[in-house]
Amino acid sequence: MKADPKGVLTGAHFLDGDHACCEGALSAGCRFVAGYPITPSTEVVERIAARFPSVGGMFIQMEDEIASSIAIQGAVWGGAKAMTVTSGPGLSLMMEHVGLAAMLETPCVFVDVQRSGPSTGLPTMPAQGDMMQARWGSHGDYEIIALCPNSPQECYDLTIAAFNLAEEYRVPVMLMMDECVGHMTEKVIIPKAEDIEVTPRRYTTQKPGKYLPYQAGRSEIPLMVKAGDGYLFHVTGLTHDERGYPAMNAEAHDRCVRRLVEKIRNNARRIIRLEETDTADAEVVVVSYGITSRVAGKAIQMARADGLKVGHLRLITAWPFPEKRLRTLASHVKAFVLPELNFGQMFLELQRVIEGKSSCYPVPHAGGTVHEPEAIYQRILYAARHSRLKDKKEVAR
Amino acid sequence: MSRVNPVNQYLRMDRMPHIWCSGCGLGTTVNCFIRAIENCGYPREQISIVSGIGCTGRVAGYLKLDSFHTTHGRPIPFATGLKLANPKLKVVVISGDGDLFAIGGNHFIHAARRNMDLTVVCVNNFTYGMTGGQLTPTTPIDAISSTSPYGNFEEPFNLPFLAESAGAVYVARWTTYHVKQAARSIREAIQKNGLSFVEIISPCPTLYGRRNKLGDGLAMMKAFKENSAIVNGADTREVGLDFKGKIVCGKFIDREKPSFLDMYHTTMAERFGPFYEPYEGVQ
Numbered sequence: 001m002k003a004d005p006k007g008v009l010t011g012a013h014f015l016d017g018d019h020a021c022c023e024g025a026l027s028a029g030c031r032f033v034a035g036y037p038i039t040p041s042t043e044v045v046e047r048i049a050a051r052f053p054s055v056g057g058m059f060i061q062m063e064d065e066i067a068s069s070i071a072i073q074g075a076v077w078g079g080a081k082a083m084t085v086t087s088g089p090g091l092s093l094m095m096e097h098v099g100l101a102a103m104l105e106t107p108c109v110f111v112d113v114q115r116s117g118p119s120t121g122l123p124t125m126p127a128q129g130d131m132m133q134a135r136w137g138s139h140g141d142y143e144i145i146a147l148c149p150n151s152p153q154e155c156y157d158l159t160i161a162a163f164n165l166a167e168e169y170r171v172p173v174m175l176m177m178d179e180c181v182g183h184m185t186e187k188v189i190i191p192k193a194e195d196i197e198v199t200p201r202r203y204t205t206q207k208p209g210k211y212l213p214y215q216a217g218r219s220e221i222p223l224m225v226k227a228g229d230g231y232l233f234h235v236t237g238l239t240h241d242e243r244g245y246p247a248m249n250a251e252a253h254d255r256c257v258r259r260l261v262e263k264i265r266n267n268a269r270r271i272i273r274l275e276e277t278d279t280a281d282a283e284v285v286v287v288s289y290g291i292t293s294r295v296a297g298k299a300i301q302m303a304r305a306d307g308l309k310v311g312h313l314r315l316i317t318a319w320p321f322p323e324k325r326l327r328t329l330a331s332h333v334k335a336f337v338l339p340e341l342n343f344g345q346m347f348l349e350l351q352r353v354i355e356g357k358s359s360c361y362p363v364p365h366a367g368g369t370v371h372e373p374e375a376i377y378q379r380i381l382y383a384a385r386h387s388r389l390k391d392k393k394e395v396a397r
Numbered sequence: 398m399s400r401v402n403p404v405n406q407y408l409r410m411d412r413m414p415h416i417w418c419s420g421c422g423l424g425t426t427v428n429c430f431i432r433a434i435e436n437c438g439y440p441r442e443q444i445s446i447v448s449g450i451g452c453t454g455r456v457a458g459y460l461k462l463d464s465f466h467t468t469h470g471r472p473i474p475f476a477t478g479l480k481l482a483n484p485k486l487k488v489v490v491i492s493g494d495g496d497l498f499a500i501g502g503n504h505f506i507h508a509a510r511r512n513m514d515l516t517v518v519c520v521n522n523f524t525y526g527m528t529g530g531q532l533t534p535t536t537p538i539d540a541i542s543s544t545s546p547y548g549n550f551e552e553p554f555n556l557p558f559l560a561e562s563a564g565a566v567y568v569a570r571w572t573t574y575h576v577k578q579a580a581r582s583i584r585e586a587i588q589k590n591g592l593s594f595v596e597i598i599s600p601c602p603t604l605y606g607r608r609n610k611l612g613d614g615l616a617m618m619k620a621f622k623e624n625s626a627i628v629n630g631a632d633t634r635e636v637g638l639d640f641k642g643k644i645v646c647g648k649f650i651d652r653e654k655p656s657f658l659d660m661y662h663t664t665m666a667e668r669f670g671p672f673y674e675p676y677e678g679v680q
């Protein structure tokens with residue numbers, strides 16, 4: 001389906017990432033936003049509040065993030081495409097409702113413009129410390145999708161992608177921005193509405209009485225209904241059966257949760273987006289995401305100038321993690337270097353995936369600012385000097 | 398020929414038997430609610446029900462309506478999103494005193510302040526039933542609960558006064574003894590434009606009643622009958638509840654105020670003029 005032209009500001013703009021995210025939501029067909037002010041995400045909802053009344057959208061500033069994160073879910077079950085916007089402390093408060101969205105399979109978008117934590121931390125300064133919280137911050141077991149833009153243009157593009165993925169897989173999608181990307185102003189191209197692909201909500205065509213809210217079929221993703229259409233349906237955050245009714249036993253729980261996990265894991269190949277530069281013959285590959293990928297780019301240039309064979313793999317999708325691709329690369333790559341604005345969150349995942357087949361080096365940073373390119377460059381040099389291509393047989397043994 | 402109870406068509410009979418204890422007031426409340434929606438003038442497809450967590454939280458799961466069993470304390474913000482996405486819906490929140498006024502208290506006062514067009518029915522049994530009978534913000538002074546074993550010494554909320562102060566346009570209180578009046582009040586509340594609030598005082602013989610030696614469900618109902626007084630239009634400051642004290646019932650507040658959406662339309666039409674696209678939901 002093509003985008004509704006009403007919300008689309010076609011043209012070249014000079015926008016910061018927060019404003020670009022707002023425009024992405026409008027292009028994606030989002031017409032309900034609930035939010036609570038928090039630096040550095042506030043500009044997203046400020047622009048939404050200004051833009052929505054003229055395009056038939058509804059913005060409400062709720063009393064807190066907890067309310068915002070469930071108001072959007074009420075709106076989705078009322079037929080809207082909806083999102084909420086926050087930063088780390090707010091995301092912590094929203095966690096119970098990330099779980100609710102996962103359990104009810106409510107398609108919705110959570111935007112997190114990351115700042116330095118823990119706690120109040122450095123509200124106006126960048127970090128990437130919410131990556132693990134985004135993945136499994138709510139209690140229980142589930143999978144989500146998380147995207148990491150590294151420019152205002154990508155804030156626009158990936159907000160649309162986030163809505164499309166949410167509809168496709170009926171899952172909460174986390175857009176993991178950071179303070180730098182949110183407040184950086186660059187050129188943003190907004191295409192014509194007819195050139196923007198938008199995934200519509202997938203409603204059932206079955207008649208009331210026949211329809212079962214959680215009958216998934218082979219696609220693993222059940223079709224939706226909305227309130228007011230006569231289906232008289234029930235949904236619950238309790239473990240439920242195909243009827244949506246509570247089912248309080250281990251077998252039903254296995255069926256319910258297994259599908260929530262597998263619908264993402266089994267479709268990881270289709271979901272994952274990444275960007276690779278010069279990885280084919282690389283001895284060292286830098287894995288990065290978000291704002292850090294831009295600093296890493298500079299460090300890689302410096303290393304290449306020294307004649308080192310360095311490649312770059314940028315995670316556009318952080319979750320699900322590109323396990324297969326990284327394992328393949330590990331067959332010819334001596335070492336991976338992963339800089340991030342935390343003390344090793346995605347790095348843990350990288351290490352797990354590589355299983356010792358190559359060396360893995362973190363470039364940790366507490367946040368508050370971005371890395372110096374020199375720090376990443378030095379790590380690349382160290383990795384190139386100290387790693388050797390491991391004997392794969394030895395590893396296998 | 399067997400006769401079918403007319404309320405059955407509004408219940409998910411495939412989910413019976415329900416989980417509520419004998420003597421609990423929730424069955425009575427659900428009956429009152431069904432009588433209310435039968436007569437409220439809206440087709441059932443247009444009515445959505447949202448509950449939180451707890452014994453009362455299970456109401457949504459037994460009603461054959463579009464029904465949402467959400468998270469603890471948060472049915473009101475869920476209902477807010479649902480209502481705003483489709484303003485044609487009549488959205489009713491039914492939940493308990495702990496859910497709505499402890500963990501969810503902030504959401505209630507803000508929904509009332511905004512005059513969001515929702516109906517909130519609070520089944521007040523003075524305790525957390527599902528978790529075994531703990532202290533709630535409505536437990537009367539001196540009442541025993543599992544977390545106030547020496548008697549409660551915290552001042553409880555006077556819910557009608559709280560609702561009125563926060564801005565609700567309709568405020569009523571009944572006990573589960575007053576079935577006709579409760580059904581009528583819930584109907585009026587659904588028909589009201591704005592945040593309407595009905596408190597239903599309900600017996601929990603299993604926990605609150607047993608710990609406080611108030612007898613079984615029938616004895617608690619008798620006490621409601623004997624200790625209650627109907628004072629329509631009573632000053633809500635005067636209707637706070639004491640342990641074993643008088644229960645003042647009635648319709649206390651029924652006033653007109655523009656709702657959130659009324660104010661939204663007015664403000665945006667004024668600011669945007671012909672550029673305002675009247676908001677009718679996101680359908």
